[in-house]
Amino acid sequence: MSISTKYNPREVEEKWYSSWMQRGFFRSTPNPKKEPYTIVIPPPNVTGVLHMGHMLNNTIQDVLIRRARMKGKEACWVPGTDHASIATEAKVVAMLKERGINKSDLTREEFLTYAWEWKEKYGGIILEQLKKLGASCDWDRTRFTMEDDLSAAVIEVFVDLYRKGHIYRGVRMVNWDPQGKTALSDEEVVPKDTMAKMYHLNYEVVGAAEPTFITVATSRPETIMADVAVAVNPNDPRYTHLHGKSVRIPLLGKEIPVIVDEYVSIEFGTGALKVTPAHDLNDYELGQKHQLPTIDILNDDGTLNEKAQLYVGQDRFAARRNIVKDLEAAGLLVKIEEYASVLQTSERTGAVIEPRLSMQWWCKMEAMAKPALDAVMNDEIRLHPPKFKNMYRSWMEGIRDWCISRQLWWGQQIPAYYLPDGSFVVASTPEAALELARKQSGNDSLQLSDLRQDEDVLDTWFSSWLWPISVFDGFKDPDNKDILYYYPTNDLVTAPEILFFWVARMIMAGYEFRNEPPFRNVYLTGIVRDAQGRKMSKSLGNSPDPLDLIDQYGADGVRAGMLFSSPAGNDLLFDEKLVEQGRNFSNKIWNAFRLIKGWEVDETLPCPNETAMKWFDSRFNEAFVQIEDHFSKFRISDALLSVYKLVWDDFCSSYLEMIKPAYQQPIDKQTLDTTIVYLEKVLKVLHPFMPFITEEIWQDLKERKDKEYLIVAAWPKQEKFDKQLTEKMEAVLKIVAAIRNIRNSKNISPTKSLDLAIKVMNQDGYEDFISIIRKLANINEITLVQENVEGAISFVEAGDEFFIPMEGNIDVEAERARLEKELEYTRGFLNSVVKKLSNERFVSGAPETVIANERKKQADAEAKIHAIEQSLASL
Numbered sequence: 001m002s003i004s005t006k007y008n009p010r011e012v013e014e015k016w017y018s019s020w021m022q023r024g025f026f027r028s029t030p031n032p033k034k035e036p037y038t039i040v041i042p043p044p045n046v047t048g049v050l051h052m053g054h055m056l057n058n059t060i061q062d063v064l065i066r067r068a069r070m071k072g073k074e075a076c077w078v079p080g081t082d083h084a085s086i087a088t089e090a091k092v093v094a095m096l097k098e099r100g101i102n103k104s105d106l107t108r109e110e111f112l113t114y115a116w117e118w119k120e121k122y123g124g125i126i127l128e129q130l131k132k133l134g135a136s137c138d139w140d141r142t143r144f145t146m147e148d149d150l151s152a153a154v155i156e157v158f159v160d161l162y163r164k165g166h167i168y169r170g171v172r173m174v175n176w177d178p179q180g181k182t183a184l185s186d187e188e189v190v191p192k193d194t195m196a197k198m199y200h201l202n203y204e205v206v207g208a209a210e211p212t213f214i215t216v217a218t219s220r221p222e223t224i225m226a227d228v229a230v231a232v233n234p235n236d237p238r239y240t241h242l243h244g245k246s247v248r249i250p251l252l253g254k255e256i257p258v259i260v261d262e263y264v265s266i267e268f269g270t271g272a273l274k275v276t277p278a279h280d281l282n283d284y285e286l287g288q289k290h291q292l293p294t295i296d297i298l299n300d301d302g303t304l305n306e307k308a309q310l311y312v313g314q315d316r317f318a319a320r321r322n323i324v325k326d327l328e329a330a331g332l333l334v335k336i337e338e339y340a341s342v343l344q345t346s347e348r349t350g351a352v353i354e355p356r357l358s359m360q361w362w363c364k365m366e367a368m369a370k371p372a373l374d375a376v377m378n379d380e381i382r383l384h385p386p387k388f389k390n391m392y393r394s395w396m397e398g399i400r401d402w403c404i405s406r407q408l409w410w411g412q413q414i415p416a417y418y419l420p421d422g423s424f425v426v427a428s429t430p431e432a433a434l435e436l437a438r439k440q441s442g443n444d445s446l447q448l449s450d451l452r453q454d455e456d457v458l459d460t461w462f463s464s465w466l467w468p469i470s471v472f473d474g475f476k477d478p479d480n481k482d483i484l485y486y487y488p489t490n491d492l493v494t495a496p497e498i499l500f501f502w503v504a505r506m507i508m509a510g511y512e513f514r515n516e517p518p519f520r521n522v523y524l525t526g527i528v529r530d531a532q533g534r535k536m537s538k539s540l541g542n543s544p545d546p547l548d549l550i551d552q553y554g555a556d557g558v559r560a561g562m563l564f565s566s567p568a569g570n571d572l573l574f575d576e577k578l579v580e581q582g583r584n585f586s587n588k589i590w591n592a593f594r595l596i597k598g599w600e601v602d603e604t605l606p607c608p609n610e611t612a613m614k615w616f617d618s619r620f621n622e623a624f625v626q627i628e629d630h631f632s633k634f635r636i637s638d639a640l641l642s643v644y645k646l647v648w649d650d651f652c653s654s655y656l657e658m659i660k661p662a663y664q665q666p667i668d669k670q671t672l673d674t675t676i677v678y679l680e681k682v683l684k685v686l687h688p689f690m691p692f693i694t695e696e697i698w699q700d701l702k703e704r705k706d707k708e709y710l711i712v713a714a715w716p717k718q719e720k721f722d723k724q725l726t727e728k729m730e731a732v733l734k735i736v737a738a739i740r741n742i743r744n745s746k747n748i749s750p751t752k753s754l755d756l757a758i759k760v761m762n763q764d765g766y767e768d769f770i771s772i773i774r775k776l777a778n779i780n781e782i783t784l785v786q787e788n789v790e791g792a793i794s795f796v797e798a799g800d801e802f803f804i805p806m807e808g809n810i811d812v813e814a815e816r817a818r819l820e821k822e823l824e825y826t827r828g829f830l831n832s833v834v835k836k837l838s839n840e841r842f843v844s845g846a847p848e849t850v851i852a853n854e855r856k857k858q859a860d861a862e863a864k865i866h867a868i869e870q871s872l873a874s875l
Contacts, residue, residue, distance in 0.1 A: 009554025178302030411457030
């Protein structure tokens with residue numbers, strides 16, 4: 001069989017992904033004979049396309065699911081998408097605008113027809129892109145948060161929580177997005193550092209004998225028409241004379257009282273605070289305390305309404321510019337100062353948030369938060385890394401009620417129905433609502449046409465917090481075979497920034513509706529950043545296209561590159577060189593495969609490689625312990641690095657070099673058969689990370705049966721290993737490296753055979769390793785000696801002394817200079833170690849292992865000094 005000299009990812013990836021799909025390897029059904037292993041995907045928005053964060057997150061999920069599948073578990077990875085109310089509605093509105101259609105000209109039903117059209121055309125793009133990455137999801141289970149069954153679950157949960165008293169309707173201060181024209185939760189608000197202006201304005205004191213003013217500082221002069229008071233601290237001597245007085249709002253001339261409250265900071269600003277309850281949360285609470293009126297001067301779109309009296313119809317920022325000009329003209333603007341501030345913006349539209357009083361639907365969180373907090377604090381649910389526990393606790397202990405209504409059309413419409421008298425009922429269907437309305441009103445003649453359903457939809461997160469339950473139809477049928485088998489799920493892989501408003505809420509929902517956690521482990525990935533530490537984003541233009549990377553380096557190369565430096569919870573500083581390293585790793589594996597497949601077998605040859613084969617068997621099992629330990633602690637990056645070292649250093653660079661036959665010479669059958677077994681084991685531990693190349697090599701390595709695929713091959717089992725053997729081979733490889741270094745430093749060709757003499761100080765000799773040293777270091781003759789060898793370069797390894805005769809091969813003076821320099825350095829090193837061991841505080845306080853290590857350093861340095869001195873003497 002002819003093997004391509006170069007690995008071609010494009011051909012291989014499409015071939016094997018299609019083959020896995022056709023043979024149903026990703027599909028999962030409940031199997032009582034097998035342990036379930038379940039992951040639910042953090043559903044990407046239907047508006048989304050694959051970005052670097054998705055690449056990292058889904059690579060980790062695929063590693064976990066592939067390993068579980070190979071471990072014989074019933075592996076189920078549920079994919080799906082989120083309807084993303086605000087983002088999707090914005091996309092649809094933009095699409096309609098391009099067609100010359102305004103949303104305001106459409107009925108709700110007409111708009112939703114366009115929205116579904118958009119979703120069907122663009123909503124599945126990101127899932128198709130995940131297939132390019134190799135994601136082995138059960139695509140037959142793909143769910144969408146607004147499909148009929150999942151929407152029905154959302155409505156059922158709303159009704160249930162309302163009847164339990166957890167959901168209520170009320171006027172409270174919200175984050176208002178004037179562009180999206182909807183309320184937002186705190187978690188949908190993105191703070192941005194900026195420079196702002198503080199305007200110092202004069203409010204005229206009413207009834208003063210001569211014009212007297214009090215100066216108030218504000219960053220939002222356009223809201224002064226909504227002022228209802230000026231507040232000062234009762235202990236501020238500057239304003240004692242104003243207690244009980246009134247002032248006039250600049251330009252408007254309206255009288256408002258001066259109130260006193262210790263909430264006002266004497267040191268901040270001018271010490272006088274304008275109170276605008278409708279447009280500031282703190283002012284609202286102050287207004288409630290002093291029973292002040294509330295005047296909302298803004299429309300939904302951020303323009304000023306009639307209550308403002310001035311600048312009516314102008315955008316809030318245009319009104320700000322105009323009022324500043326007019327205040328200055330009226331002599332009421334004292335000064336303008338610049339200061340560092342934080343601007344609150346909408347996550348989806350980018351608009352500046354407006355604090356605003358609004359009638360909304362709210363969900364009480366305190367009672368549901370308690371079991372969710374306890375579950376994480378007592379490690380029933382483990383966060384990886386655990387450093388996020390304190391952050392989680394802080395947020396959960398200070399949790400506030402959740403604003404769950406959104407003023408949109410795309411989403412699950414709130415199941416509240418208003419009667420003609422303004423009261424309302426909550427029910428799952430219009431028919432059930434009518435029945436309730438008749439009972440509540442005592443009016444049996446009410447008809448469906450008399451009821452009006454609430455226009456608002458529910459927050460997107462109100463559907464996604466049910467995701468681990470709803471994807472298995474746990475609300476439609478709480479005892480169906482899927483939910484009973486797959487729930488609770490095992491591991492969740494997600495980003496820390498949604499720990500609170502998705503992960504925490506899913507945990508709450510799990511305990512509220514199934515009295516169980518939704519998952520056992522939460523792996524929190526880091527944020528993918530560029531070399532400057534900036535979060536990768538389209539707006540900054542600092543993010544490569546993941547599909548371009550896959551096209552250039554192959555999916556396996558990208559997967560490995562993403563994981564090479566992405567420990568849980570720590571941000572990944574992305575560098576394309578990492579992906580290049582991943583591709584180089586693919587090439588290394590491919591070349592090792594080609595080497596093995598190129599060997600001819602001579603069945604008459606004896607096996608000369610017993611030591612090498614025993615060593616790699618032990619080395620594999622030793623590394624496998626480490627790999628499994630990393631997996632158990634969710635150190636996925638470390639697990640890959642352990643596999644990388646096992647494959648690159650131990651298998652390719654060491655083992656294959658030990659056993660490969662001479663050029664164009666045959667190999668014995670036992671060595672080849674054993675090597676193929678080892679390569680299969682290597683491919684197994686590598687497969688979760690690099691599935692495509694490993695499947696390609698697996699299938700080409702030997703004849704396979706129809707369903708004998710690597711993707712479902714058995715994960716290796718832990719076997720015993722010979723620690724003494726692996727340590728001895730480690731020393732042997734250091735000896736080989738030292739000989740090669742001597743060749744390099746002396747410009748001696750690798751093809752020139754050298755002699756080696758060994759002065760063995762340890763009882764454990766090198767008898768079993770002679771042939772390996774001879775082969776790897778190109779040594780002609782190895783002798784064991786009792787005395788130093790004159791005219792030789794020596795080095796020390798593990799207490800033994802090695803001599804390479806250099807007669808006729810080196811510049812004696814240059815070698816003497818080099819040895820003297822090395823002797824000086826080693827004496828200095830020995831001196832530092834002796835000083836440390838002479839320090840009584842160090843010796844009495846350090847652990848025994850540390851002391852032993854320092855004593856070993858001392859012994860090695862002394863042996864090295866002796867060897868160098870002997871080499872100098874021989875020169």
